[in-house]
Amino acid sequence: MLTILFDGIAYGMLLFVLAVGLAVTLGLMNFINLAHGAFAMAGGYLTVFAMQKLGVPFLLCLPLAFLVVGAAGALLERTLYRPMYGKSHLDQVLFSIGLAFMAVAAVDYFVGSSQQNIHLPEWLRGRTELGDGALLLGMGHYRIFIIAVCTLLTVVLQLILSKTRFGSRLRAAVDDPRVAAGLGINVNVVFLLTFAVGSGLAGLGGALGAEILGLDPTFPLKYMIYFLIVVSVGGTSSITGPLLAALLLGIADVAGKYFIPKMGAFTVYLLMILILMWRPQGLFTRKGGK
Amino acid sequence: MDFRQPLLEKARWRPWEYALWVVAFALPLLVPSHALMINEIAIVALFAMSLDLILGYTGIVSLGHAAFFGFGAYTAALFAKHVMPDPTIGLVVAIALSAALGAVASVTILRGSDLTRLMVTLGTALLLLELANKLDWLTGGADGLQGVVMGPVLGVFDFDLFGRTAAWYSLSVLLLLFLLMRRLVHSPFGATLKAIRDNRLRAMAIGIPVVSRLAVIYTVAAAVAGGAGALLAQTTGFASLDVLAFDRSADVVLMLVIGGVGWLYGGIAGAIVFKLLQDTLSTVTPQYWMFWIGLILVLLVLVGRDRLLKPWTWFGARKAVKP
Numbered sequence: 001m002l003t004i005l006f007d008g009i010a011y012g013m014l015l016f017v018l019a020v021g022l023a024v025t026l027g028l029m030n031f032i033n034l035a036h037g038a039f040a041m042a043g044g045y046l047t048v049f050a051m052q053k054l055g056v057p058f059l060l061c062l063p064l065a066f067l068v069v070g071a072a073g074a075l076l077e078r079t080l081y082r083p084m085y086g087k088s089h090l091d092q093v094l095f096s097i098g099l100a101f102m103a104v105a106a107v108d109y110f111v112g113s114s115q116q117n118i119h120l121p122e123w124l125r126g127r128t129e130l131g132d133g134a135l136l137l138g139m140g141h142y143r144i145f146i147i148a149v150c151t152l153l154t155v156v157l158q159l160i161l162s163k164t165r166f167g168s169r170l171r172a173a174v175d176d177p178r179v180a181a182g183l184g185i186n187v188n189v190v191f192l193l194t195f196a197v198g199s200g201l202a203g204l205g206g207a208l209g210a211e212i213l214g215l216d217p218t219f220p221l222k223y224m225i226y227f228l229i230v231v232s233v234g235g236t237s238s239i240t241g242p243l244l245a246a247l248l249l250g251i252a253d254v255a256g257k258y259f260i261p262k263m264g265a266f267t268v269y270l271l272m273i274l275i276l277m278w279r280p281q282g283l284f285t286r287k288g289g290k
Numbered sequence: 291m292d293f294r295q296p297l298l299e300k301a302r303w304r305p306w307e308y309a310l311w312v313v314a315f316a317l318p319l320l321v322p323s324h325a326l327m328i329n330e331i332a333i334v335a336l337f338a339m340s341l342d343l344i345l346g347y348t349g350i351v352s353l354g355h356a357a358f359f360g361f362g363a364y365t366a367a368l369f370a371k372h373v374m375p376d377p378t379i380g381l382v383v384a385i386a387l388s389a390a391l392g393a394v395a396s397v398t399i400l401r402g403s404d405l406t407r408l409m410v411t412l413g414t415a416l417l418l419l420e421l422a423n424k425l426d427w428l429t430g431g432a433d434g435l436q437g438v439v440m441g442p443v444l445g446v447f448d449f450d451l452f453g454r455t456a457a458w459y460s461l462s463v464l465l466l467l468f469l470l471m472r473r474l475v476h477s478p479f480g481a482t483l484k485a486i487r488d489n490r491l492r493a494m495a496i497g498i499p500v501v502s503r504l505a506v507i508y509t510v511a512a513a514v515a516g517g518a519g520a521l522l523a524q525t526t527g528f529a530s531l532d533v534l535a536f537d538r539s540a541d542v543v544l545m546l547v548i549g550g551v552g553w554l555y556g557g558i559a560g561a562i563v564f565k566l567l568q569d570t571l572s573t574v575t576p577q578y579w580m581f582w583i584g585l586i587l588v589l590l591v592l593v594g595r596d597r598l599l600k601p602w603t604w605f606g607a608r609k610a611v612k613p
Contacts, residue, residue, distance in 0.1 A: 095587065
């Protein structure tokens with residue numbers, strides 16, 4: 001029981017790190033970015049190559065994935081994404097799905113369609129068990145590591161958002177970009193930075209999650225729906241919403257696959273549709289939000 | 291006084307439309323070797339037109355329209371396998387059941403933003419995909435539903451190996467449903483749909499029952515998409531999981547966008563261009579077809595998709611739109 005809960009939390013935390021960038025993009029610029037998974041995939045592949053070809057240690061790969069993918073995100077934002085902000089949602093969906101398709105085919109071309117593995121260092125491979133019987137808690141060390149990293153990231157993100165000047169600018173821009181621009185906040189720069197950090201986090205999440213989620217060229221399409229669930233169920237007005245939604249999704253998915261394996265992902269999709277019918281703007285949105 | 295004249299003028303049949311359909315029906319005779327291709331194009335054109343009803347005319351962004359296509363395909367295949375092999379009755383049953391599914395699913399798209407709609411339509415398609423995958427005693431799971439044997443169309447015309455009967459059968463159904471849809475979008479009902487697309491709040495303010503209009507058009511679109519799926523299952527004698535896959539929903543949106551939204555012939559034009567492109571590109575690079583499709587999408591949006599069909603706007607500065 002507790003093991004499932006634990007695995008679910010680890011999975012949920014991972015999903016949160018992967019999807020938080022998407023939540024900000026959507027909340028800030030009202031931009032539906034279906035290519036978000038491509039950044040995560042880039043992070044994953046980067047880690048695999050840095051480790052296998054260059055022999056970079058795993059711990060060093062994580063910040064590397066964050067930085068490189070973040071820089072790539074900034075570049076893409078400046079060149080390709082910016083003209084899209086004013087367009088209709090249909091255009092945005094078409095555009096970003098086109099990018100995702102291109103990423104999938106390009107990775108397939110350059111790397112091949114086989115599943116990639118990450119060789120974890122020895123100290124992350126073990127498993128600790130506590131208690132016994134129904135309360136048995138089996139914790140894979142790697143999952144403990146993921147939870148620790150993601151918790152740290154969440155706390156840091158929350159602090160940046162609530163305590164720093166940049167955070168208050170960002171929140172202002174999310175609430176109303178036009179008024180924020182009128183107050184002298186350079187919304188474009190705020191957004192460029194946020195997009196870079198968001199895609200960097202996706203890259204980091206991809207690097208962390210390659211072991212658990214698997215890594216092959218179809219990654220962006222396979223997990224697109226999960227990121228979108230996190231964002232649409234959690235709402236885009238805060239980061240606690242997506243966090244709770246990601247944890248909920250992670251636990252529901254792991255528990256669903258464990259208890260009713262026949263149904264597979266069925267439970268998750270059904271839950272999402274029901275939740276969205278009940279609260280179309282997401283579960284954790286403030287009243288009177290957009 | 292005669293305000294109806296220009297309105298009726300718009301809905302009138304043009305000479306080129308007659309010519310188009312005559313050519314379409316003559317094609318299986320002229321190029322018999324491509325009859326299978328023509329059949330496929332007719333089916334996806336029907337599918338794209340059904341999406342146009344909700345995307346182009348009503349403004350609902352759907353990424354899960356394959357749900358109804360696949361449902362129709364499985365219904366027709368199962369009906370032929372277990373109940374009776376007559377294609378016409380199977381088609382009617384598939385359309386009726388898809389309409390029922392559409393009516394149920396229409397509840398999900400009434401509220402929320404574009405993102406919410408995107409999610410629930412996508413979720414519906416994935417839900418059905420997951421169901422079709424898991425109910426393998428009924429649908430054959432990942433292996434697909436095999437052993438579907440169709441009877442002759444109307445009891446007279448057998449399906450042949452070269453697909454000529456199939457092509458004419460699909461073209462006839464396409465024409466029939468096209469006539470119905472054309473009538474629908476040019477009717478006052480169709481006008482209210484466009485009003486909802488342009489401004490939902492104002493449409494509501496002038497007394498258009500937005501919720502029921504959305505539910506009705508979603509049901510109709512689902513029925514037509516189900517019909518297209520049924521045609522595919524009947525003419526190929528096979529239904530597999532890919533009729534429900536996400537790629538199919540994305541492809542049909544792309545087709546519609548290439549041909550132009552809010553215009554029924556857009557579905558047909560897009561289907562022709564898309565299928566020919568797919569045919570050419572996948573013979574060149576079979577595995578990386580997805581890359582090209584992605585590139586087309588990105589370029590299409592960056593250039594502006596309304597300019598694609600107007601070559602005279604390709605060069606020169608974009609002029610300001612007259613107020």
